[in-house]
Amino acid sequence: MDLSYSDDQQAFREDVRAFLSENLPKRLSDKVASGKRLTKQDHEEWHAILNARGWLGVNWPVDQGGTGWDAVQRHIFEEETTAAHAPRIVPFGLAMLGPVLMAFGNDAQKAHYLPRILNGDDWWCQGYSEPGAGSDLANVQTTAVRDGDHYIVNGQKTWTTLGQHANMIFCLVRTSKEGKRQEGISFLLVDMDSPGVEVRPIVLIDGEPEVNEVWFKDVRVPAENLVGEENKGWTYAKYLLTHERTNIAGVGFARAGLASLKRIAGEQKQDGKPLIQNPFFAAKMAQVEIDLMAMATTNLRTIAAAAAGQAPGAESSMLKVKGTVIRQEINALTKQAVGPYAAPFVSESLDEGSNVEPVGPSYAMPATQAYFNNRKLSIYGGSNEVQRAIISKAILEL
Numbered sequence: 001m002d003l004s005y006s007d008d009q010q011a012f013r014e015d016v017r018a019f020l021s022e023n024l025p026k027r028l029s030d031k032v033a034s035g036k037r038l039t040k041q042d043h044e045e046w047h048a049i050l051n052a053r054g055w056l057g058v059n060w061p062v063d064q065g066g067t068g069w070d071a072v073q074r075h076i077f078e079e080e081t082t083a084a085h086a087p088r089i090v091p092f093g094l095a096m097l098g099p100v101l102m103a104f105g106n107d108a109q110k111a112h113y114l115p116r117i118l119n120g121d122d123w124w125c126q127g128y129s130e131p132g133a134g135s136d137l138a139n140v141q142t143t144a145v146r147d148g149d150h151y152i153v154n155g156q157k158t159w160t161t162l163g164q165h166a167n168m169i170f171c172l173v174r175t176s177k178e179g180k181r182q183e184g185i186s187f188l189l190v191d192m193d194s195p196g197v198e199v200r201p202i203v204l205i206d207g208e209p210e211v212n213e214v215w216f217k218d219v220r221v222p223a224e225n226l227v228g229e230e231n232k233g234w235t236y237a238k239y240l241l242t243h244e245r246t247n248i249a250g251v252g253f254a255r256a257g258l259a260s261l262k263r264i265a266g267e268q269k270q271d272g273k274p275l276i277q278n279p280f281f282a283a284k285m286a287q288v289e290i291d292l293m294a295m296a297t298t299n300l301r302t303i304a305a306a307a308a309g310q311a312p313g314a315e316s317s318m319l320k321v322k323g324t325v326i327r328q329e330i331n332a333l334t335k336q337a338v339g340p341y342a343a344p345f346v347s348e349s350l351d352e353g354s355n356v357e358p359v360g361p362s363y364a365m366p367a368t369q370a371y372f373n374n375r376k377l378s379i380y381g382g383s384n385e386v387q388r389a390i391i392s393k394a395i396l397e398l
């Protein structure tokens, strides 16, 4: 297996770098680098810049307006954009729903929704989880009952990321209680402006209302918004999850976090000396860096296999667990490095336009915010406990 980059791939990397240096607004990269919260408009601005270059649909085929990039190009793009502190591409329409519509949507749905995703006309959110259906997703209870040329939807979704910005939600709904639980689920597109849809914010431990509950009370959804066949939604849901789990290792984010940790440990003093010179702290940093290097190599092996046409298997579970453990460890060390300044956490200071003075050095507040916020990494996208169960079964054959 060849893990080195070809001349063409190096040239592609240079193209991406040149594009970023010319087109990534400093206002946005400064915000990302300093851990400030991004607004809906910030995300839309960056999406529009990428779309103008034809680089927004990174995992879409060229004939649908995407890049047609292979796994290695996507990896290079991800490495360069995170290193340059570009905002992440919001995944719900682009990385999740788009591929599902291309594979299972009808012609009218493709023609209507795909260009709107690229042009930023719709902001999608993901309505999979419910209070009793997270790891056990097949337990979805939100119902959709056919009534003429509509479905009547009732129930509740939860943990809906950025649902406060969204005008559309793709949902798993129960259309049948017969047979196996998986056989009664359908995949439905719902306009969030429909009467009976209510979005209620959930404020996370870092003070940000990043996720929401979405409630449905007798919501009338046109039957033409059903994707594929009724009661076949489980197949489409699983297909979407394979796309959700691309770039699961988060190598670029971990590298950016480690670079920031090293900077902070070089500035923070302990007994008059930079913390980075403390052998115990330096050893912890070295260990996480070694883990990261090992994971990055495993990630490259997976990418090389994908570029050679092999479908990713249980390795993505390995990358999910390792990648999130490493990022959380970097967050924990960074919080430790800022020491007592981590305690007076004032969430509002990270909001745009806030005039709340941060306590301590400018990097202290974002360090605490990242520590709190990234508790989520080992839960969403399939919890780490569930991924470990997959590894033990599929790889270790236990």
Ligand SMILES: Cc1cc2nc3c(=O)[nH]c(=O)nc-3n(C[C@H](O)[C@H](O)[C@H](O)COP(=O)(O)OP(=O)(O)OC[C@H]3O[C@@H](n4cnc5c(N)ncnc54)[C@H](O)[C@@H]3O)c2cc1C
Residues within 6 Å of the ligand: 125, 126, 127, 128, 129, 130, 131, 132, 133, 134, 135, 136, 158, 159, 160, 161, 162, 211, 376, 379, 380, 381, 382, 383, 384, 385, 386, 389
């Ligand atoms: C910040 C954040 C954003 C999210 N965004 C979205 C979103 O946009 N849309 C969406 O639909 N969902 C979203 N989710 C939901 C996410 O997918 C679920 O939280 C996740 O699947 C876990 O489900 P749960 O929260 O119901 O926990 P549960 O499934 O109830 O699990 C509780 C605990 O039990 C463990 N556990 C459960 N089953 C097993 C098992 N079989 N073996 C071993 N341990 C087990 C879990 O690991 C966990 O520690 C988000 C979650 C978070 C935290």
